[in-house]
Amino acid sequence: MHIQMSNIHKAFGTNQVLTGVDFDLTGGEVHALMGENGAGKSTLMNILTGLHSRDQGSISIDGQEIAFSSPREAEDYGIAFIHQELNIWPDMTVLDNLFIGKEITSRLGVLNQKQMKAMAEEQFSRLSVSIPLSQEAGMCSVGQQQMIEIAKALMTKAKVIIMDEPTAALTEREIRKLFEVIDSLKKQGVSIVYISHRMEEIFAVCDRITVMRDGKTVDTKPIPDTSFDEVVRKMVGRELTERYPARSPSPGETVLEVKGISGKGRFENVSFSVRAGEIVGVSGLMGAGRTEMMRAIFGLDPLSSGEVWIRGKKVSIRKPDDAVKHGIGLITEDRKDEGLVLDFSVRENMALPNLFSFSSKGFISTRKEQEFVDTLVKRLQIKTHTTETPAGSLSGGNQQKVVIAKWIGIGPSVLILDEPTRGVDVGAKREIYQLMNELTERGVAILMVSSELPEVLGMSDRILVVHEGRIAGEVKGSEATQEQIMTLATGGQ
Template identity: 65%
Template sequence: MEIRMTGIKKSFGTNSVLRGVDFDIQPGEVHALMGENGAGKSTLMNILTGLHKLDAGEIMVDGKKQHFANPKEAEEYGISFIHQEMNTWPDMTVLENLFIGKEPTNKFGLIQTKKMKEQANQIFQDLGIAIDLNTEVRELSVGQQQMIEIAKSLMTHAKVIIMDEPTAALTEREIDTLFKLIQTLTEKGVSIVYISHRMEEIFKISDRITVMRDGISIDTSLTKETTNDEVVRKMVGRELEDYYPQKTATIKEDVFEVKGLTQKGRFENISFSVKSGEIVGFSGLMGAGRTEIMRAIFGIDSFDSGEIVLEGKPLTIKAPSDAIVNGIGFLTENRKEEGLVLDYSLRDNISLPSIDGFKKYGIIDTKAESSFALMLMERLKVKAVSEMDAASSLSGGNQQKVVLAKWIGIGSKVLILDEPTRGVDVGAKREIYQLMNELADRGVAIIMVSSDLPEILGVSDRVVVVHEGKIAGELSKAAATEEKIMQLATGGY
């Protein structure tokens, strides 16, 4: 299938999102679509698949003018979109999610469950997925849910598959499996539109790269004829110096300690410490238990035994409110479901943990609350018209900054960041890294969970590796390498 989009324009109210975009897709290619958060990449693909109507421009599919009424129509035509934010039903099983609205039936109208399981097992085998089809989706990790979304797309027998940050929550092993599958698909003539902020992936897998900036297509070039630095310069409109900024914080005494933390069936005897001004990276394969450990520390989930100590004082944490009162902040892996109240304003989201500080005689001082939110939005360079904008109106990277602003605002002594740059563009990533360094300068103890090994190596002062619910090892910054981390993460020594 050949697709050509020319002069595409789209505005939402007074906000001009696309201001003239040209983009084409050739059969059997991997075409990378790159740009900072808010550049308009997802909007362009939503227009192609019929979720949004274009204001101006033209879409040609196999030489004929084509406008899809909705995503279902586009999917039936052979264009599938795997969104960055999961489109799953948490209370339904994996099998039900895979076939929702597409259940095969016999001549009597009865659902053919056996046939569904056979098809699902074949797709899972191709993807290397080991998940019980009867499991409710809410019990899966974000990475596992992402693999379910990829599986759903492959089951449509699409000719064009749009992948928006498909590897953001996947392990290295799962990424390798996905790349092999993409190669198989392209050999069969399937085209892939690949949206990602991970440069190493783009240069490994794509044939062409189109860069967007501020709603305009800046350039399209063959991947083999461009460089990492050129792509970044086109994306941000400037040179991006030192991708991982130099850390200058002085690491002092232990400020936070976890001793023998155990949750039966999830993790066992977890012990580690974090010093004032230190960034400790937590690495490991998906399902190793990293996120579960952090959720227990923050009081979201309970634990069976162990101790949490802050500044030499044992803490009793039975709920997130206990953690917050004691100066512990937690940027969760799933920002949309757990990090933000999407219908609330940016002001309300940012001030939520600090709201008691804005009360006078039981009444909230909204003027002071707005000043507080605007100050943090300016500091974190959140792109929004007003502090009263709904959190749902922001791009993924800006939403992540709002969650960070929330925890910075309460003056956290310990900050847990679970996949802090997932789905965030290169410019915003560097801003987050710089912010982490500034917080470390102020003496904040930072724990960063990340599946991105270059990020772990580039940002961490020390690396803790988790394997099957246990700490497999700890590496100093000087000793840490991708090979050593992966060796520990897979059960080696």
């Protein structure tokens, strides 16, 4: 299947998102689509698959001009889109999610559970996925939900698969398996549009790359003819001197200390501390218990035993309100369901944890609130038409910046960052890293959970490695290697 998109324009109200984009995809190629958050990548693919209509331009498939009226029509034609924000029905089983809207029935309309189960098991086997089909999808990890979405797309016999940040929530083993599947699909003539901010993956798996900036196509090149630095320069329109800004930590007093904390069935007898001005990275395989520890410290999930101390004083944290009162902020890994109220505006989301700062005698000062929001939008370079724009309409990376902004606003003494740069472009990542450095220079203690080993190594002063719900070891950031961390994460010494 050969797809040609020419001079595509799209505006939402007065916000011009695409201004003349060209993109083409040939049969059996993996084509990277890169650009900063808000560059228009997802919008372009949503136009291709019929979710949005184009204002101007043409789309042709195998030489025939075409315009899909819905994603279902595009899927029936052989184009599947695996979105960055997962389309999972949490209260339904894994099997039901795989076949929703495509159920296999007998002539009498009875579900053919046996055939659907066999097809699902075959696809899961192909992906080396081990998830009970009868399990509720909401009980699966984010990584497992991503694999369910990939399996669902592959079961449509698609000729083109669009993958938007497909590895953001996957383990190293799952990523390797996904790359094997992509290679197998290429050999079968299936084309992949690969949208990712992970530069290493682009150069490992893709054949060509198209770079977008500010709603326009900047360049299209074969991967062997370009470089990391050139792609970054075209994406952001400037040079990035270093991927990870230099740190000069001078840790102060211990701000947060946990002693022997356990969460029933999730983690056990965990102890560690974080000092003022320090970034402590938390690494480990998905499912090891990293996120569960952070949620319990913040009061989202219960502790079955153990103690939490803030600045040398034992505290009781039973709910998030308690954590916030003690100066703890948490940026969750799931921004869509836990980090934002998608229907609320950017302003409302950023102001939510900070309303006390703008209130006097029960009244909110709208002037102070707006000044606060405007300052953070400018500081984090959040791309939004206005601060009244619904958060759900922003790109994934800009949504992440809104989540970060709202917790910075409370002036935390401890900031827990769970996958802080997931789905964020390389330029915005550096801005977040610089912001982390600024916060630690002000004495904020940071706990950073990340699945990206280069990020953990590049930004951490100390690294805690988690294996099966326990701290398997601690490594100095300046001395750590990927091999050390992976050895500890997999149960080695």
